[in-house]
Amino acid sequence: MMVQHEPAVRVEGLTRIYPADGEPVRALAGVDAVFARGTFTAVMGPSGSGKSTLLQAAAGLDRPTQGSVWIGGTELSKLSETKLTELRRGRIGFVFQAFNLIGALTVEENILLPLRLAGTRPDQVWLNQVIGRVGLTDRLRHRPSALSGGQQQRVAIARALASRPDVIFCDEPTGALDTNTAAEVLALLRGVVDEHGQTVVMVTHDPVAASYADRVIVLADGRIVHDMPQPGADRIAEHLAALGRRRAVTGAVTSAVTGSVTGEGVVR
Ligand SMILES: Nc1ncnc2c1ncn2[C@@H]1O[C@H](COP(=O)(O)OP(=O)(O)OP(=O)(O)O)[C@@H](O)[C@H]1O
Numbered sequence: 001m002m003v004q005h006e007p008a009v010r011v012e013g014l015t016r017i018y019p020a021d022g023e024p025v026r027a028l029a030g031v032d033a034v035f036a037r038g039t040f041t042a043v044m045g046p047s048g049s050g051k052s053t054l055l056q057a058a059a060g061l062d063r064p065t066q067g068s069v070w071i072g073g074t075e076l077s078k079l080s081e082t083k084l085t086e087l088r089r090g091r092i093g094f095v096f097q098a099f100n101l102i103g104a105l106t107v108e109e110n111i112l113l114p115l116r117l118a119g120t121r122p123d124q125v126w127l128n129q130v131i132g133r134v135g136l137t138d139r140l141r142h143r144p145s146a147l148s149g150g151q152q153q154r155v156a157i158a159r160a161l162a163s164r165p166d167v168i169f170c171d172e173p174t175g176a177l178d179t180n181t182a183a184e185v186l187a188l189l190r191g192v193v194d195e196h197g198q199t200v201v202m203v204t205h206d207p208v209a210a211s212y213a214d215r216v217i218v219l220a221d222g223r224i225v226h227d228m229p230q231p232g233a234d235r236i237a238e239h240l241a242a243l244g245r246r247r248a249v250t251g252a253v254t255s256a257v258t259g260s261v262t263g264e265g266v267v268r
Pocket residue numbers: 018019020025026027045046047048049050051052053054
């Protein structure tokens with residue numbers, strides 16, 4: 001039985017080293033974080049700071065080199081590949097920048113796909129709530145290609161919610177959307193947290209998107225360097241700019257030491 005007071009997600013000492021021909025890349029260098037149920041967290045940081053790696057490891061899509069991940073009370077490293085796949089289908093939702101819908105299926109079939117793959121009978125009351133919440137009730141028979149980008153992302157959010165997961169991981173969910181459509185999608189994510197008690201962890205580069213979250217975590221070089229409750233877009237932007245300046249200085253020093261003539265090495 002699932003104990004509800006456990007956090008939705010917990011990661012401890014998460015380290016991920018990618019082997020490489022030259023120097024191995026340490027994408028995560030010992031990350032500890034707890035994501036409480038019913039909260040909305042934004043994960044930010046410069047390019048290459050480890051955001052996607054953190055999301056992939058926390059979602060059980062990638063096995064960390066060291067450290068542990070719990071989804072609810074389940075520690076992922078103890079699971080076989082089959083059990084891990086089952087857990088991902090039933091207890092984790094994903095939303096990606098590129099929507100990742102199946103073009104040959106209708107909106108309804110896309111939303112139901114994870115449940116079908118898991119062989120789980122849909123909870124029709126919950127599904128109706130989700131479809132109503134994302135505003136797709138009259139679009140269920142359409143194909144994704146007949147929908148706008150914002151509507152397609154709404155389908156992806158409904159698909160992520162269909163199994164009533166412990167957590168929804170979003171990787172740049174508004175990266176492909178214009179400002180107004182992005183605001184609608186972010187308000188929708190905020191709503192599923194506030195009104196349905198869902199847990200959302202979202203990677204974003206956009207301080208305005210991050211300002212919809214309850215908490216902003218900033219990564220740099222595979223570590224958490226800031227963990228801020230509701231900082232607001234201006235403060236987030238200041239922190240990121242300061243991080244950029246620090247990296248620029250470090251880069252310039254590194255360039256001087258290595259004799260590089262470009263003097264760059266600034267934020268990628
Ligand atoms: N499969 C891989 N093999 C080798 N190195 C990798 C792999 N995936 C990521 N890396 C490296 O790990 C580091 C962290 O990458 P990651 O994609 O997690 O960063 P990110 O913060 O999500 O970046 P971005 O904002 O550009 O998406 C980078 O140095 C990256 O080059």
